[in-house]
Amino acid sequence: MKVRQLSIFMENRAGRLAEIMQSLGDAGINIRALSLADTSDFGILRLIVSQVDKALEVLRKAGHTVSLTDVVAVEVPDHPGGLASVLTPLREAGVNVEYMYAFVEKATDKAVVIFRFEETEAALKVLAGARISVLPAETVYKL
């Protein structure tokens, strides 16, 4: 159920993002979802890609600091209150969300949101208990 996400350390300087995208593009890697967290002088680029291991190799070869992080892709009903219906059981179970970002594509008529939890296993249990749909990794990479 866990999705492998690439996290890349980036200095905040012009053209850096474009360079990374170019090297992934040249290697034929598709970006499924991304988010960029930043501070005044550095940022972390988080990516879900079609071929994780290949992307990792490409980025390391290009000299980037990259790590793999387990995240969870959750299907969220695409109507008002949809996200709240996912977050409420998590909050009740005391599971903390480190960060989250929305997926560009939809698998069904539902939106897909990527979550990073403090404790992934505990979060998966809560989601299953609340009958919230979690997408398998293979589905996510191909979205």
Place this chain on the structure above:
Amino acid sequence: MIFNKTFECMDRAALRNLQGERLRDAVKRAYEHVPFYRSRLDAHGVKPSDIHGIEDIVKLPFTTKEDFRDTYPFGLFAVPLREIVRVHASSGTTGKPTVVGYTKEDIDTWAETIARTLGCGGGTADDILQVAYGYGLFTGGLGLHYGGEKLGAMVIPMSGGNTKKQIMLMQDFGTTLLACTPSYSLQIAEEAAADDIDLKALKLRVGYFGAEPWTEAMRAKIEERLPVKAIDIYGLSEVMGPGVASECLEQDGLHVFEDHYFPEIINPTTGEPVAAGQKGELVYTCLTKRSTPLLRYRTRDISSLDEKPCPCGRTSRRMARITGRTDDMLIIRGVNVFPSQIETVLMKVEGIEPHYVIVVDKTGALDELEIKVEVSEQLFSDEIRKLEELRARIFEEMRSVLSLSAKITLVEPKTIERTLGKAKRVIDKREVK
């Protein structure tokens, strides 16, 4: 004002005799009371009885900063601790500071040479001296303080920082003499300008500036912005602190108070004395210091000595303004910083491979220290919070070891050139030439 005509204007032949006599005594004290010196002199094949006059000083081995480290903290003392009444310390090349001690007599000698320094710039007992050097382990604050009192001036022990209050006291108390780092004087000028205060209306007359390298260009800037004659003063804690040498109002070289601190210029590679007037590494011997008869201390500062008589009437030799260093020590806001200290701190902070570069620059008048640290995969976290914590940890470690706030910037790997040698881990963008 010549504070001590007897010694400052002494006939040169008589001075040399006095220096010879004092050197004999210093070497004897070192040999008899400091085990470090006894073995160093024995290894060098020199005995106190080989020293007849000051010309024999070249027979003696050098002392270095590493010797302070190896004998840390009190191994160079020639007197029992009960005779030591004060210690000061400056940065060592790694974690441990360089410690110096003072007997009552040393404190008095020190105050005397700083009173001479103040006299060199025209200070008298009628003056009001504002000491804006830091008070504490650093020798600047307390050194100038005791010297000011010895001179009989009214001393305002402001210490560093708190610029608005510095300016207020200058206005309200009628400060005539200011002692601080040259860059801090410009900081005062900037702050005054921002608050629309006309410094030219102050009674300020002389500034005694030292503890960091500066230039003639900076002097011109200071004298343009502040109503002072800017006097270059020199000293280092290993020798005593400030008051080793000072410019007079001629502003043409610094008079060395050589009845106490004997200067030599050597070739830093061979250790041999250079020809008269030539540039080289400045070496000092403490002829009268009771706590530590420091022998031929290699300052790593580059200077030269001028023996020509000075129109001011002092007969002492004058050392040229310091033009550089023979090692990689940086002076940042008056604080000595060695790249090796920074490396030690980075190694200590868990997981950091020391790929770093040190950037020193000025924002306005003040030096800024930036340490760029490469983020390796071991160090990297997917969470901003953890990276910020890492940065804060490095910042705190640096502040506690260097006594300086450094800007810590996390950079991508391989952004720092691997070919850079240790000395080139430093990018100094300040104007000092």
